[in-house]
Each structure stands twice: as C-alpha cells, then as structure tokens.
Amino acid sequence: MKTLLIKTHEVWLETLMAAFMSQTTTRQTLYEFSDIMWRHLTWIENSLIRRGEAYDYDRDTIPIKVTHLRDILANISRRLSEIDLQLIACEDKALAGRVSSDIRYIQGALLGLEDEPVRAFDVSRRLHGVELTQEATDALTLFLFEESYKEYELIMIYNYLKAHSDDAFLNRIFQILIDESFFHFRSFGQMMSEMGLLGVPRVIHKSLYQVESVEQFLRDGIEEEIAAKQQCLDLSNAVAKESKELAAFFDFINNQEDYHVTLMREALDHYAKLANG
Numbered sequence: 001m002k003t004l005l006i007k008t009h010e011v012w013l014e015t016l017m018a019a020f021m022s023q024t025t026t027r028q029t030l031y032e033f034s035d036i037m038w039r040h041l042t043w044i045e046n047s048l049i050r051r052g053e054a055y056d057y058d059r060d061t062i063p064i065k066v067t068h069l070r071d072i073l074a075n076i077s078r079r080l081s082e083i084d085l086q087l088i089a090c091e092d093k094a095l096a097g098r099v100s101s102d103i104r105y106i107q108g109a110l111l112g113l114e115d116e117p118v119r120a121f122d123v124s125r126r127l128h129g130v131e132l133t134q135e136a137t138d139a140l141t142l143f144l145f146e147e148s149y150k151e152y153e154l155i156m157i158y159n160y161l162k163a164h165s166d167d168a169f170l171n172r173i174f175q176i177l178i179d180e181s182f183f184h185f186r187s188f189g190q191m192m193s194e195m196g197l198l199g200v201p202r203v204i205h206k207s208l209y210q211v212e213s214v215e216q217f218l219r220d221g222i223e224e225e226i227a228a229k230q231q232c233l234d235l236s237n238a239v240a241k242e243s244k245e246l247a248a249f250f251d252f253i254n255n256q257e258d259y260h261v262t263l264m265r266e267a268l269d270h271y272a273k274l275a276n277g
Contacts, residue, residue, distance in 0.1 A: 012037035122196035
C-alpha cells in the first residue's frame with residue numbers, strides 16, 4: 001500500500017504538470033483526471049491509516065521536460081499501468097476495484113487527446129499580451145517559483161492534518177485551505193508554463209506535515225500568510241503600469257490571503273475551546 005501511495009502521488013503530480021503544459025481544451029480534461037488521481041491518493045492514505053501503517057509523502061523525482069504533450073501523456077499511461085499491476089496484490093479489493101476501473105477509463109481517454117507542442121521549458125519569461133520591465137519580470141519569476149512550491153506544500157500539509165483528524169470543524173477548515181491552495185497552485189503553474197519556467201515542486205520533508213503542534217503550525221502559518229500578502233502587494237505594484245489585469249489578479253490573491261488568516265484563527269480559537277473544556 002505504501003508503494004501504491006507513492007506511485008499515485010507521482011502520477012497525480014505529473015498529470016497536473018501536463019495540464020499546465022497544455023494550451024488547449026486538453027488542459028481541463030487533464031485537470032479532471034488529476035482530480036480523480038488525487039481522490040485515489042486520499043483513499044489509499046485513509047486505508048493505510050485504518051490499518052495503522054506509518055507512511056509519508058516521500059516520492060521520486062518526476063522528469064517532465066518534453067517537447068510534445070504526447071510524450072508526457074504516454075508516460076502518465078505507463079505509470080497508471082504500473083499502479084494497476086500493483087492493485088492486484090492490494091488486500092482492499094473494493095478500493096482496488098474502484099481505482100482500477102478509473103485507470104482503465106483514463107488510459108482510454110488519454111489515447112484520444114490531441115498532441116500539441118510544449119513550450120513550458122523555453123525560459124522565455126514572457127506572458128502572452130503582457131510586456132513587463134526587466135525588474136517586474138524578475139519579481140514575477142521569483143514569486144512564481146516560491147509561491148507555487150509553497151502551495152504544493154500546503155496542499156500536502158493540510159491534507160495530512162485532515163487525514164489524521166476526526167474533528168469535523170477543523171476538517172472543514174482544512175478542506176477549504178486545500179481547495180484554496182489547489183486554485184493558487186494551478187494559477188501559478190499555468191503562468192510558469194506560459195513563461196517557460198515550469199518545474200516540479202521539491203519533495204516535502206516529513207517534518208513539515210508530521211507536526212508536533214498543530215496550533216504552533218497555524219500560528220506560524222498566519223505569519224507566513226501575512227508575509228505573502230505583502231509579496232502580492234509588491235508584485236501588484238511592480239506590474240501595475242504594464243498590465244492592469246495582472247495587477248488585479250495579484251490584488252485578488254492578496255485579498256484571498258485575508259480569508260486564509262481568518263480560517264486559521266478560527267481553527268486556533270477552536271483548539272483553545274477544546275483545551276478549556
């Protein structure tokens with residue numbers, strides 16, 4: 001089961017990367033398939049928890065540099081075949097049946113997707129229809145690398161906390177934060193791809209999600225969100241002269257950070273109430 005978790009993690013992330021690369025309607029199809037694979041990951045994770053087996057989110061590196069989408073789609077299909085073979089030995093037959101059925105459908109659908117050239121690695125550092133100064137381009141590049149990786153980390157951290165919590169109030173908050181981070185990760189990933197800067201996020205060290213104190217994690221998270229707000233404001237100001245649309249987007253992200261801070265404070269208040277009986 002641990003191997004299944006690793007392989008499912010890898011194919012989910014690779015499918016997301018492929019979605020970022022696509023510049024056609026194929027992107028939405030790949031997003032939908034990645035959502036299915038994400039559910040597979042959470043099912044396998046919950047099965048491990050029920051069995052009392054320790055696990056983490058370690059994985060291998062994921063090579064994604066291709067010139068045509070067909071190449072990464074073929075690799076995704078190969079990964080799915082490996083998972084399907086692993087499922088034969090899975091003791092949870094109901095889980096294995098559900099995942100295997102999804103895999104067979106997805107593999108068939110992948111064959112019908114049209115090929116397209118991939119420009120996600122050309123390092124153009126240009127966004128379509130936007131002429132940025134060198135200073136603004138540098139600021140945007142740094143922001144996208146830092147924040148896309150951070151959003152991937154937050155997805156995995158909040159998912160781990162949710163998987164190990166039986167508290168409905170906290171799990172509602174964790175799920176909202178997962179959904180918000182998915183939106184940010186996808187938005188930043190698409191921009192990185194368009195600028196020819198796409199890269200797979202680094203592997204997350206287990207100390208980031210296997211936290212000793214969730215309360216302290218939330219307190220630290222509030223400080224990080226406040227810092228991210230300032231980054232968004234600075235970036236909005238840096239690109240405002242060249243692109244009102246881009247500036248508005250980062251203002252929007254900045255305002256979303258306020259909501260994240262509110263949610264984390266609600267979670268801290270909930271912990272305080274539990275501690276006080």
